[in-house]
Amino acid sequence: MSLPQFEVLQPATLGEALKILSEVKGAEPIAGGTNLIVDMRAGTHRPRVVVDVAALHDLPLIRNRATVGGNLVTAAPCSDTAPALLTLDAEVKLASVRGTRRVPLEKFLVNAFSTVRRLDELLISVRFPIPSATATGAFRKMGLRKISCMAKVDVAVMLDADATGRCTSARIALAAASPVAVRARAAEATLVGKVLTPEAIATAASLTAKAAVPRAGSEYKLSVVQGLARRLLAEAALGLERGGANA
Ligand SMILES: Cc1cc2nc3c(=O)[nH]c(=O)nc-3n(C[C@H](O)[C@H](O)[C@H](O)COP(=O)(O)OP(=O)(O)OC[C@H]3O[C@@H](n4cnc5c(N)ncnc54)[C@H](O)[C@@H]3O)c2cc1C
Incomplete structure (x- = not known):
């Protein structure tokens, strides 16, 4: 199926991205696009505006295409990063124009394709305590x-x-x-x-x-x-x- 029409916004800073998400109704972040574009092609997701967060220097990134953030926010039952990060007691940091909050990953993931992320929030980092030397x-x-x-x-x-x-x-x-x-x-x-x-x-x-x-x-x-x-x-x-x- 072909992609529906949509607008791409490319903010230069994290602040700009958060402002767009707070002001533009229905705007949705896109990172690697390996879930979102597939869903848009399938017609199961139809954001009118996508906000490209892939080039934001404020987000510390080690990636080629798909991102850990995109994987966790999707909250697919078959996410590979989630179980590994759960055993590390990871927490995610969410940012919006109102500020930031940290949420344990276990509480972030609510159900299939459902998280506690609010529509205007970006997942900006994932942290976990360094495991002990014997773990x-x-x-x-x-x-x-x-x-x-x-x-x-x-x-x-x-x-x-x-x-x-x-x-x-x-x-x-x-x-x-x-x-x-x-x-x-x-x-x-x-x-x-x-x-x-x-x-x-x-x-x-x-x-x-x-x-x-x-x-x-x-x-x-x-x-x-x-x-x-x-x-x-x-x-x-x-x-x-x-x-x-x-x-
Ligand atoms: C061929 C193929 C193979 C795959 N293999 C695997 C696999 O082996 N294991 C696996 O777990 N998954 C796999 N996936 C699924 C997918 O690649 C991963 O879930 C990937 O990590 C998604 O990241 P992304 O950056 O591409 O997300 P995107 O598609 O850009 O975004 C996904 C969702 O997250 C939101 N989002 C993205 N970044 C942020 C952010 N920073 N803050 C808030 N919301 C955000 C988007 O709005 C969208 O709703 C595969 C997909 C394909 C197409």
């Missing part, structure tokens, strides 16, 4: 192809332990198996204070699957989540035994 994380994406495919299931984990091997912190997140990326809180809680034995890991993996809410017809994802969680937790536990390094 160990792991991430896996299951898709139908090796590259350029939407996730069928994502699982990310981040574990830390004390010198006796007892788990001091556990974060587990999943995506593509629930309406939006989520933390598996009950699974995390069951690990903290325990030695990371295969039994403890198996229990946590089973609770991770309970955090999944796959769509009807995709119930197979429950076993995929459980299997991936068990594998990643075991990898991370091994990484901790070796002194902490990302698995």
Whole structure:
């Protein structure tokens, strides 16, 4: 389908961009355009005005085309960045002409394609505490192809332990198996204070699957989540035994 007509505004500064978003009704930011343009072609999204934030020097950028900001704001169930960032306890910073606010990523993501971002806000940064030197994380994406495919299931984990091997912190997140990326809180809680034995890991993996809410017809994802969680937790536990390094 061809693109509908729309106007592109290219503000030179963040201040200008925020002013446009506050004053021009229906204006929508565009960064890499890898979601927005696809949606506009499909006719599912019809902004009259798009505000190009890709060239704003105020936003610290490491990217080629698609952006982390665009990925998080889209809040697609299969976002790959969200589960990894959830296990890092990330927060997003939102800016508007009224000022800025920080929101934990877990609260930012509300539901499929829904966030707490207000229409005149730009996501201007993502921050997370630097993990301890011993913390160990792991991430896996299951898709139908090796590259350029939407996730069928994502699982990310981040574990830390004390010198006796007892788990001091556990974060587990999943995506593509629930309406939006989520933390598996009950699974995390069951690990903290325990030695990371295969039994403890198996229990946590089973609770991770309970955090999944796959769509009807995709119930197979429950076993995929459980299997991936068990594998990643075991990898991370091994990484901790070796002194902490990302698995
Ligand atoms: C072929 C293909 C493969 C893909 N593969 C993957 C994949 O493997 N994993 C994955 O997770 N995704 C994938 N995607 C989806 C997409 O590329 C990502 O979600 C990407 O990170 C979106 O970023 P963007 O900068 O292109 O967003 P855009 O399309 O520019 O914007 C997306 C949405 O975010 C809003 N927005 C953008 N930037 C901001 C900002 N700073 N503040 C506020 N709102 C903002 C826009 O208004 C729009 O609503 C794929 C897409 C395609 C077309």
